[in-house]
Amino acid sequence: MTAPEQNTSGHLAPNQLGVPGVVFLVLAAVAPLTVAIVVAALAIALGNGGGVVVAFVLVAITLLLFAVGYAQMSRELANASGFYAFIVKGLGKTAGLIAGFIATLGYNFFVAGAVGTAGFFTSIVIAQITGLDIHWYLAGVVVMVIAFLLARGGIELSAVVLGIALVLEVLILLVFSVSVLVQTGFSLEVFSTDVILSGSLGVGLLLAATAFLGFEATSLFSEEAKDPHRTIPRATYAAIVIVGLIHAITVWAIVSAVGVQNAQETALASLETGDLVLVLVDQYLGPFMLIAVLILLVVSLFAAQLAFHNVASRYLFSLGRAGVLPASLSRTRENGVPQNALMVNAGFALVVAGLFALFGLDAITTLVPVMIGFGTLCILVLQMAAALAVVVYFRRRGDARWGKTFVAPGLGFLGLLGICTMAVLNFSVLAGSEAWYVTILPWLLALAVVAGVVYGAYLRKNRPEVYGRLESDLERFDPDPVSTTRH
Template identity: 35%
Template sequence: MTQLESKGVAASAKRTLQGSLGVTAIVFMVVAAASPLTVVGGAAPLGILIGNGAGFPTLYAISAVILLLFAVGLAAMTRHVPRPGAFFTYIGYGLGRPSGLAAAWTAMLTYTTIQVSVYGYIGYLLEITVVSLGGPDLAWWLYALAVVGLVGILGYRHIDLSSKVLGVLLVAEVAIVLALVAAVVFNGGPEGLSAAPFEPANVLSGSPGVGLMFAIAAFIGFEATAIFRDEARDPDRTIPRATYGAVIGIGVFYTLASWGLVMAWGPNGIMAAAEDPGTLMLRTVALYLGTVGEIIVNVLLLTSMFACVLSFHNVLTRYQHAMAGAGVLPDRVAGVHAKHLSPHVSSIVQTVTAAALTAIFAVLNLDPLLQVFTWFAGVATLAIAILMAATSVAVIVYFARTRADRRVWNTIIAPALGFVGLAVSAVIIVVYFPIMVGDVDGDGNPVFGAVSWALLALVVLFPVLGYAQAAWIRRRRPAAYAKLTDTIAG
């Protein structure tokens, strides 16, 4: 072996990721995961139609407040637990190693299900777009697999490349939505501009529980700022700022955008307009920005979803990398590429996983929109609410035990309030979960059928897997178990 080859092998064996990502780059990464245009064009119309109608925009603001309270405790932990891994690491430090492993596998479920759900959606959109342009009518899963491959190529390379791609796409998405809101404000809307979406009577109308489920789902990914700790510049300052920036930015943007959507048709007319939720955004853009705007939104909707799956790919690969570094996954998954300084093995594993799941959905002949997207987005929403609630408890326990941070607001009050909000949200999501997967009776009321129970079982199975693995490692590999975290819990 040559000297150069020896250096390359040594470099690829490094376990620590490196980079110089700043606040803006990390915010772009996690906000892109939220897929702004997909949320405004897809989730918001559904939240209006089967949620609480004209009062839906307020639920984005409420979700932002709950998650901002959660973020206070998360930011405190990032300063005192200088390791990547987010839920996995913080719950492990606060509640012990077994709970940490349970959180790790639940997080894997969350990000995997939300990622594959979007692969289904983007495959569906590419299929109908190509056909509308006179192209061949190919199956949705072929397009989805092509996107999986492209994401895998970008994920294999240095994180800076992904952040630049995501940054460009995100700016374009935000710009077109803000242009639409500006056009609505300038035009005044059919019923004039008003604060009707924030009036209590509208907020509590219809099914606000369903609307809250869609609102919280829109924030999935913001908490992943901590995953990029090793690749951040001055992480003790960058990560907390990026976390707050992501929550506030997402909350303000979605509240404003959905308010603009309601004003575009009027508080009294939005429900009728949302009867076809899949085309509401395009019809609104065509009405206020013309045909050119409609074409631009069509294109950006596809790039928005691509940005989403690329961002979640990066999050998943780093979660796997952190788990491998802790001895939970095979050691090789913790490898870092000599040139790209990326978790390249983990990236390959994630690409294969996404491709395999897409192939399974194709074999089962699942509908890409009504089943792949809707079902698994519902699973991810419930799992993330539970994870964040558990993390809030872990923050309180950790600082009560260590006294490393004596700020009462940051370590007790805010996390406690965040826990209450998240716990209530999780209960509401479970109650209304059947609606997301189509298990309803003749009157449209939620009924827990086979599909609902099967999907909810995943949210139970994965943390149980984590507890079982912790018990196995403790019994068979006590030295590895002792290194899972630096705490003495568990």
């Protein structure tokens, strides 16, 4: 007799992930190879040219400052709610509800957009290697179905697959960077003031910040982590440091290869074809490695889709368990996987992408700017709100560790506030489109705020048990008394 496929425990499987597993999950979402080929080229072209290397370093420092407070908070909460949980604790239940709506919108939009990017690039690579012409939506459906099946198999399986994909991505970037170092050398001009302040440093910082999206998901996996109040902080620090090093070294290699002074001009000339990095790979590593990079680009996009699919399902699961969304979303399989939440996320992504395909719209110029552009803005806003929530939470408690719970996260908040401001003011750059239906998307955030306030008031008055569960559902173990009293 076979075991039932689902249970109604409302709990994810514990003790599945150590520090490496969590790091693999979040670094795969960052998609280092995709960042190098797409984001880095954009940042060089539209940002501050060769000085964008420093922009990546500054963003990493900002996120590390935020992570100091984030780590302290992670030691006291083990949950599948991520930023929603932090914001509830710091800014209150209604603010947390708003954050939950923004997170749900953002990550679900992101996965829908990923169907477009993964499908588009997969179809191109298949055409170049085999000559077969496959529609981007068909390729995207295959990628999404594989991601769903792997996610359904358990978070540990996802971590293993993503770990393999991540190692391959990082290895190819390392080989490229070493080749540039040996053949050309790394130019120290990238650290000169004139280069750093050339072009638009603000846009450079904004695009560099998008290259770190995914690191914030560490706390989402704390219910499934081993010894979460130690695993999650360590994984957060490790993720930011590793991502920062990979991005900074890769971008340094790119601008050194084209020449620091000519970097922006060269990147602008390659903007339409998007082949700046691919041309450099062909030049420094040869045509065989170029094919390998194209294949690994598809692997990178798949890994990011799988990672964000897991993240989106955890937010749906958490809001379902709290009673904000249908309770069926909190049902799990026998292996502790939130299968219903995974199905809803995959279904949403395929239906939305399918509508774009049905009307004959191009994935890269329509679906991706709408979905990934807005999803990116949502995640940046959540990072900023979480940084503020950490500061407020520890100040309300009178925590004596001012450096760890006020100064560092406060500076992180100011940095993220600046990045979010740049994101709103330059949303067409962030999304990669100036179409009217793209530029109005930031107003959806205002609608999410209004919806959260109205729904929060309704729950508080008419369903107080659900409103109370917004906070009580978050507690998964008692705070570590050592971590909260140490000065």
